[in-house]
Amino acid sequence: MKRSIALSVNGVSHSVEVEPRALLAQVLRDDLNLTGTHIGCDTSQCGACTIHLNGRATKSCTVLAVQAEGAEITTIEGLAKNGALHPLQNAFWEKHGLQCGFCTPGMIMSAADLLASNGSPSDEQIRHAIEGNLCRCTGYQNIVAAIKSAASA
Amino acid sequence: MATLFGSGIKRREDPRLITGSGTFTDDIKLPGLTFAAMVRSPYAHATIRKIDTAAAAQAPGVIAVITGKDIAGKVGPVPCAFNVPNCDLKLPPHPALATNKVRYVGDAVAMIVATSRAAARDAVDLVDVDYDPLPATVDPEKAVQPGTAQLHDEVPGNVAFTWHVAGGDADQAFAQAAVKVSLRIVQQRLLPTAMEPRSAVASYNKATGQLTLWATSQNPHIHRFLTSVTLGLPEHKIRVISPDVGGGFGSKIPGYADEFLVAYAAMTLGRSVKWTEDRSENYTVTTHGRDHVEYVEMCGTGDGTITGLRTKIHAGLGAYASTAAPGVPTILHGLMYSGAYTIPNVKGTVIGAYTNTTPVDAYRGAGRPEATYLIERLVDCYARRIGMDPALVRRKNLIPADKMPYTVATGITYDSGDYHAALDKAMELIDYRGFRERQEKARKDGHYLGIGVSSYTEICGLGPSQVAGQIGFGGGLYESAIVRVYPTGMVRAYIGTRPHGQGEETTFAQIVADEFGVPIENVEIVAGDTESTPQGWGTYGSRTTAVGGAALKNAAVKVKEKAKKLAAHLLEANEADLEWHDGKFQVKGSPAQAKAFGELALMANVAWNMPAGMEPGLEASAFFDPTNFVFPYGTHIATVDVDLETGEVTVLRYVCVDDCGPHINPMIVEGQVHGGVIQGVGEALQEIAVYSDDGQLMTGTMMDYAVPKASQMPTIESHFTYTPTPVNPLGVKGIGEAGTIGSVPCIVNAVVDALAPLGITHIDKPLTPARVWAAIQQAKGGAR
Ligand code: FES
Ligand code: FES
Numbered sequence: 042m043k044r045s046i047a048l049s050v051n052g053v054s055h056s057v058e059v060e061p062r063a064l065l066a067q068v069l070r071d072d073l074n075l076t077g078t079h080i081g082c083d084t085s086q087c088g089a090c091t092i093h094l095n096g097r098a099t100k101s102c103t104v105l106a107v108q109a110e111g112a113e114i115t116t117i118e119g120l121a122k123n124g125a126l127h128p129l130q131n132a133f134w135e136k137h138g139l140q141c142g143f144c145t146p147g148m149i150m151s152a153a154d155l156l157a158s159n160g161s162p163s164d165e166q167i168r169h170a171i172e173g174n175l176c177r178c179t180g181y182q183n184i185v186a187a188i189k190s191a192a193s194a
Numbered sequence: 195m196a197t198l199f200g201s202g203i204k205r206r207e208d209p210r211l212i213t214g215s216g217t218f219t220d221d222i223k224l225p226g227l228t229f230a231a232m233v234r235s236p237y238a239h240a241t242i243r244k245i246d247t248a249a250a251a252q253a254p255g256v257i258a259v260i261t262g263k264d265i266a267g268k269v270g271p272v273p274c275a276f277n278v279p280n281c282d283l284k285l286p287p288h289p290a291l292a293t294n295k296v297r298y299v300g301d302a303v304a305m306i307v308a309t310s311r312a313a314a315r316d317a318v319d320l321v322d323v324d325y326d327p328l329p330a331t332v333d334p335e336k337a338v339q340p341g342t343a344q345l346h347d348e349v350p351g352n353v354a355f356t357w358h359v360a361g362g363d364a365d366q367a368f369a370q371a372a373v374k375v376s377l378r379i380v381q382q383r384l385l386p387t388a389m390e391p392r393s394a395v396a397s398y399n400k401a402t403g404q405l406t407l408w409a410t411s412q413n414p415h416i417h418r419f420l421t422s423v424t425l426g427l428p429e430h431k432i433r434v435i436s437p438d439v440g441g442g443f444g445s446k447i448p449g450y451a452d453e454f455l456v457a458y459a460a461m462t463l464g465r466s467v468k469w470t471e472d473r474s475e476n477y478t479v480t481t482h483g484r485d486h487v488e489y490v491e492m493c494g495t496g497d498g499t500i501t502g503l504r505t506k507i508h509a510g511l512g513a514y515a516s517t518a519a520p521g522v523p524t525i526l527h528g529l530m531y532s533g534a535y536t537i538p539n540v541k542g543t544v545i546g547a548y549t550n551t552t553p554v555d556a557y558r559g560a561g562r563p564e565a566t567y568l569i570e571r572l573v574d575c576y577a578r579r580i581g582m583d584p585a586l587v588r589r590k591n592l593i594p595a596d597k598m599p600y601t602v603a604t605g606i607t608y609d610s611g612d613y614h615a616a617l618d619k620a621m622e623l624i625d626y627r628g629f630r631e632r633q634e635k636a637r638k639d640g641h642y643l644g645i646g647v648s649s650y651t652e653i654c655g656l657g658p659s660q661v662a663g664q665i666g667f668g669g670g671l672y673e674s675a676i677v678r679v680y681p682t683g684m685v686r687a688y689i690g691t692r693p694h695g696q697g698e699e700t701t702f703a704q705i706v707a708d709e710f711g712v713p714i715e716n717v718e719i720v721a722g723d724t725e726s727t728p729q730g731w732g733t734y735g736s737r738t739t740a741v742g743g744a745a746l747k748n749a750a751v752k753v754k755e756k757a758k759k760l761a762a763h764l765l766e767a768n769e770a771d772l773e774w775h776d777g778k779f780q781v782k783g784s785p786a787q788a789k790a791f792g793e794l795a796l797m798a799n800v801a802w803n804m805p806a807g808m809e810p811g812l813e814a815s816a817f818f819d820p821t822n823f824v825f826p827y828g829t830h831i832a833t834v835d836v837d838l839e840t841g842e843v844t845v846l847r848y849v850c851v852d853d854c855g856p857h858i859n860p861m862i863v864e865g866q867v868h869g870g871v872i873q874g875v876g877e878a879l880q881e882i883a884v885y886s887d888d889g890q891l892m893t894g895t896m897m898d899y900a901v902p903k904a905s906q907m908p909t910i911e912s913h914f915t916y917t918p919t920p921v922n923p924l925g926v927k928g929i930g931e932a933g934t935i936g937s938v939p940c941i942v943n944a945v946v947d948a949l950a951p952l953g954i955t956h957i958d959k960p961l962t963p964a965r966v967w968a969a970i971q972q973a974k975g976g977a978r
Contacts, residue, residue, distance in 0.1 A: 060312060067311070076221035077214015079440070081389045082473040086896035089389060117214035130212040134204055137865045141695030142211030143389040143440025149212065168904040175896070177389050177441050178695050180872030181904040183865060 046110045050075065051119025059106040066090040066101040069116060077117040077146045081175070088174030091147035092116050098154030100147075100173070117146035120153070128194040129153055129187070138187030140178035148174045152188045161192050198704035198714060202861030205700045206714075216438040219393035219408050220470045227395075228257055230456055230469035231314035233304035233321045234478070235296035238332070238550035238889020239343060240325035242294055245303060250320035255313030258463055259321065260305045260455070262293035269458045270424050272451050272514070275416075275668035276521035281357035283666075286346035286548075288514035290424070290451035296325070297345050297513035298550050299889055300478035305455050307467055330550035330889035334510035335487040337547040345513060345548045354511050354546035355520060359528035361603025362539030367502030371493030375575040380958045381486040381564050383510065383883040385477055385899050386557045390440020392480055393470040394453040396460035403431050405461065409453050411436040411722075412446045412692055413732020416669060418724045420449035420517070421457060436722040439694030443873070444556030445480050446694070447734050448517035452479070477894050482883055483557020485510035486523065486564055492572035498582050498590045503531055505542040505568065512553035518667075519555045520546060525665045526561030526653070526735075532602035533569040534613050534651040534827055535591040540603045550889040556734060558873055559931040562652040563938055570648045570939030574946065575955055583630075584943070585621060588649045588829075589614060599920075608651060608825045609919045609927075611853060616915050617649055620829040620851040623913060629833055637951060642836045643846070644948025647829065648940035654928035655740030655824035655921065672819035673742035674728040677706065677749040679812040681799035683792030685710065685717045687749070690730015691742040692722045696930055697862040698738055702746055704858055705924070709750035710791050711777030728815055736826070736928020739858065744922035745818035752814035760798055761789040763805035824919045824927040828852035830871070830936040832908075834944040841967025843879060843945055845908035850936060853915045854929040863929050867912045870933020876902040877934070878941035880960050900960075949973070 043058040050073060057072050069075045069092070078101060081089035090102045093115040120127040129149050132138065139145040148171060155162060155170040162170065167188045168181065176184060210216045247259040270290035277283060292303050304321050308314035329343040336342060337352045345352055368374060388410075395408040405427060411417045414434040422429040439446060452469055460467045471479065487508040494500040509523035523544050531540040573591075577584035593600045595612035602608065621627075626645065633643045656662075659670040676688040687706050693699065699719045707714040720726055730742065754774075761779035762769040765787055772779045780788035789797075794812070797803065801810030830850040834843050850871060857863045880900040884892040893899040918925030938959065945961050946954060952973040957965055 062312070070221075071311075074223070075214070076218070077216075079218070079390070080220075080472075081391065081440075082896045084473065084895045084897050086901075087389060087473070117212075121213060126212070133212050134208045137205065137861045139208060139211055140697070140865060140869060141389065141439065141441040142207065142216055143218065145211050146214050164909075165905075168907075172903050172905045175389065175901050175903065177387055177443070177873070177901065178869045179865060180868035180870075180910065181902075181907055182868045182872075182909055185904065 044107055046107055048109055048112060048114060050114045051116060061107055063106045064102050065104040065106045065109050068106040069101060075116045075118050079143055079146060081143065086175065088151060089144055089147040091150040091174065093150060098151045117150060120149065129191040132187040132191035132194065136183050136187035136190055138179065138184045144174060144176040148176060148184060156192055197708050199708050199858055200856065202859055203700065205697050206703060207697065207699045218390055218438045218440055219395060219410050222395045222408050224395065224397055224466040226465055228307050228309060228465045228467050229311045229314045230459060230467050231306045231318050232302045232452065233306065233318050235299060235301040235303060237296060237325050237327050238299050238330035239328040240296050241328065242292060242296065242303065243324040243326055246322040247304060249322065250306060250317040253317040253320055255309040256306060256317045257309065257465065258307045258459065260459060261303065262289055262291035265291055265458060269454055272449060273420055273423055274515040274517060274519065276518045277666035277668065278355065278357060278520045278524050279666050281355040281524065283355040283520055284349045285515050286348045290454055298552055299891060300552060301513065302451055305459065307459050307463060332549050332551050332885040332887065332889050334485055334508040334547040334549060337549045338508065338545055345550065349548055352548045354515060354548050357524040357528065357544045359531065359604055360541045361605060364502045364504050364539040364541035367539035368493045368504065371501055372496045373576065373579055374491060374493045375572060375579050376491035377571060377575060377956055379488040379490060379568055379571060381484045381488065381567060382959060383485040384483040384557055384877060384881050385883050386443040386445035386483055387901050388441035388443055388445055391471045391473060391476045392446065394456040395466065395468045396457040397466035398460040400464060405431060405457055406433045406435065407453065407457050408435045408437060410439050410446050412439065412442040412694060412734055414692055414722055414724050415690060415730050416732055417449060417453065421454060424454045425457060434724045436692050439692065442694050443558045444483065444560055444734060447732065448481055448555050474895050477899065478552060478891055481516050481555035482512065482552050483554060484564060485554050488568055490568045490572060492576050494576055496580055498580060498587050500535055500537050500576065500591045502539040503537050503569065507542065507544040509544055509546050510549050510551065510554055511546050512549060512551045514553050516553040516555035519553060521665065521667060522556050522561045527565045529604045529606050530562055530565040530653055531604060533566060534593060534649045536593050538603055551885055558870065559934045562931065563935045566650045566935050567939045570943060571956065574943045578950065578955065585626060585647050588617060588647060592617065592649060606653065607822060609822055609921050610917050611825065611827050612915065612917055613649060613827055616827065616851040616853055617829040619913060619915065620831045620849050623911065624831045624833065624847060624849040642838055642948045644834045644836060644944040645831065646940045646942065646944025646947055647831050648936050648943060649829045650936045651825050651827035652932060652935045653823045653825060654736035654931060655820060656735035656737045657823045658821060659819050669731055671731055672817050673730050673745040674815065674817045675742065675746040675749040676728050676815040677753050677813060679753060679795045681796050683712065683716065683795040686720055687717065687746060688720045688727045689742055689746060690728050691733045691738040693733050693738055696733065696738060696866065697859065701739060701858040701862060702743060705743060705747050706750050709754055712791055736930040739926050740824050740922055740928050741818060741820055743924055743926060745816050747923050748818055749814045749816035752816060753812055756812060757791065757794040759805060759808065760794050764789055764797060764803065820921050822921045824921050826852065826854040826927040826929060826932045828932065828936055830940040832940045832944045834948055836945060836948040836966065838970055841963040841970060843961055843966060847911065848908045849911045851913045851915060852929065852932050853917050854927040854932065855918045855925045856916055858926065864912050866929045867933045868910050870931060871910050871937040872902055872907050874934040874937030875907060875941055878938045878959050878961060880962060882960050
């Protein structure tokens with residue numbers, strides 16, 4: 042019943058045997074051991090599972106792994122390049138944009154998508170862009186500050 | 195070296211969390227790991243006629259199907275550990291797996307263990323349970339009325355307890371009072387919604403009898419203790435590891451059937467087992483918060499002196515008493531009935547009710563937000579009744595700074611504070627007077643603006659252990675720490691609490707680095723593993739820094755005292771002649787004669803030349819048991835705009851002035867305020883867990899339960915005053931819950947203030963557009 046699919050994740054090619062019903066989020070976590078992608082809900086609300094699928098922020102719990110066949114995927118583990126943190130990672134650290142850190146990988150991946158299309162977003166645009174990412178700890182204020190500061194970095 | 199105390203340095207937790215390198219419980223992988231899934235009742239109340247597991251047991255990948263019969267005498271019941279005295283508390287058994295009867299939607303009846311998550315989940319559907327549905331009761335007030343469905347044979351009328359609190363003579367105060375106001379308040383049920391669902395992984399070594407349990411826990415030592423009691427396994431054979439924890443807000447304090455069952459399965463099957471709830475499961479089985487129906491009243495003089503407060507509270511406990519549940523609406527609630535004021539006469543009755551709903555336990559603030567809310571709502575009603583500005587009524591009744599420490603009517607003593615200073619500062623920051631003028635003008639233009647004030651104080655930093663014993667808390671409330679200095683001068687400190695977002699890996703390292711004059715990089719804080727950390731009681735009740743931080747400070751001081759003795763010996767000097775300067779002990783007046791901390795660490799650890807009678811090594815442990823709770827306080831003020839057409843509330847400004855003593859790391863303190871306030875704004879404006887009359891949770895997913903989103907929430911203007919507490923050596927008070935406690939009434943007061951011209955005196959939270967709109971329509975209709 043399992044099917045073999047090819048994925049490129051963080052620049053590394055993988056061939057994985059997956060059940061047709063397996064969600065991409067589960068395959069990343071359980072099969073590829075990329076546990077930085079989190080699962081916080083079962084209705085595609087929380088955004089903890091956000092990754093980049095062919096360059097766009099995507100909730101990996103809404104995608105079947107088989108649908109991602111041949112896709113280029115970036116997860117939070119692939120964001121830092123050559124040991125240097127991504128500006129958003131630095132900004133979240135700098136501005137105290139996280140507390141428990143469970144929402145953080147998804148939040149950063151969503152924010153990266155925003156900044157790719159809008160280099161200097163307003164507070165309102167930021168708040169709108171991360172609407173699909175829930176954080177229960179921070180009250181969002183320092184997340185907004187972090188994204189803003191990354192934009193100007 | 196500059197001191198780190200007071201410096202908003204970046205957090206040391208973050209590098210792993212921002213790169214996806216944290217380790218949460220569901221990330222744990224073990225060889226031969228199996229997966230568990232629970233079969234749960236779809237009925238709120240039903241007798242179980244038969245459980246047929248045959249088909250599930252045959253399903254592909256299934257290793258075991260475990261029912262209540264299989265675990266009889268081996269697991270459980272699930273314990274309640276807060277046995278509040280003098281209230282006739284009834285604790286009916288809470289079976290880990292129900293055998294005869296289910297009492298809420300989500301009550302577990304069987305557990306599947308299989309080779310994959312999917313196989314376990316599939317097999318859940320194959321377990322055939324024959325239920326006989328019974329009438330259900332879901333409302334804490336209705337549940338104790340005659341003729342209502344009965345949950346437990348041992349609990350007539352579903353009354354879990356009747357608890358009384360009194361101070362002064364409230365009845366007389368009311369009899370003599372010129373002014374009385376009363377309200378019926380519903381404090382709705384909430385879903386804590388830690389972003390990380392609960393999870394447990396267990397592995398058991400049959401030969402050694404050693405159980406290792408990874409669990410999403412705010413208090414791994416309590417979980418070790420509860421696991422020992424529930425499974426009858428010796429406590430020293432249990433290791434509980436609480437790795438990175440993705441928020442808790444109270445919901446990861448309790449011992450749940452799930453963790454115990456996972457541990458049991460690992461022990462009996464000889465395989466490691468993992469269970470992780472999904473969000474819908476989290477909403478139906480992980481504890482909920484609040485759930486009060488309240489009848490409350492306040493009395494006072496015609497010129498603004500509050501003289502009395504009386505309450506009758508119906509508090510829902512859900513189907514069973516969760517670990518700390520009985521203490522939340524009683525001790526943590528009723529003792530705070532004077533609030534931040536000198537109210538001399540208080541009297542309250544709290545009736546705990548079992549209902550066919552998910553168990554209710556601590557949720558951010560736990561009892562204190564409910565107390566603050568009812569007091570602050572009443573203060574506004576009273577002010578309105580006597581025609582006095584609510585801020586002025588507060589100023590008139592706040593406990594004056596020169597009366598501190600102050601013993602309130604219920605008998606507890608507030609440690610310190612200048613409540614008026616916080617109120618004045620908040621009023622100035624928001625330009626209270628100016629806003630009142632603008633509000634007046636706007637009203638003339640048909641524009642409804644409101645301003646809401648909330649002055650709170652709360653009891654936290656739990657707390658003296660002696661008091662814990664008196665109030666029936668099944669544990670101590672001290673904290674402990676071990677500080678271990680390595681030969682190279684590097685330090686590891688082991689703590690008994692389990693921070694899960696509050697940043698103590700950073701703030702605690704600041705304390706230790708300051709004490710030893712070493713760079714913070716040389717200090718590592720270890721938490722969450724009962725194998726290495728000393729006995730602690732956990733992270734809740736805003737106690738981690740006030741109690742655990744104090745234990746750590748004391749352990750570090752002990753280490754330093756020993757280092758000083760060693761330095762005196764090595765320098766052939768008198769200890770009294772040594773002074774600590776820039777990371778060294780040096781001889782007063784001849785600074786060249788000195789021993790740096792690193793050198794002393796080496797000399798102590800190699801022990802080549804110790805003073806007579808001194809043990810080798812450089813480490814110390816300390817237990818800190820505070821003499822009192824701590825009482826952070828403050829004033830929050832919000833301004834709102836209410837759209838009369840739609841009932842929509844827009845928060846214009848949110849100003850808070852909090853006092854939690856000195857800040858070890860101001861950035862982290864402010865972050866706690868932000869998160870706490872937004873959780874309170876969510877409670878005030880949009881969050882509500884709804885049950886249908888037959889006990890179905892109607893808000894069972896994130897589609898229906900309105901967790902605040904970034905786009906919905908205001909920006910907070912967070913300010914502080916700084917009054918140290920005499921209760922601990924750091925002078926610090928808790929700040930984890932204060933934001934939630936202060937914010938809920940502040941928002942509701944602002945909305946009611948906006949609508950005052952319509953004659954509206956109260957609207958039950960959450961103030962959704964629908965509710966506000968309905969209140970407006972009703973008021974308009976009434977006025978006509
Ligand atoms: S896990 Fe994907 S949105 Fe919640
Ligand atoms: S930091 Fe905890 S959920 Fe966002």
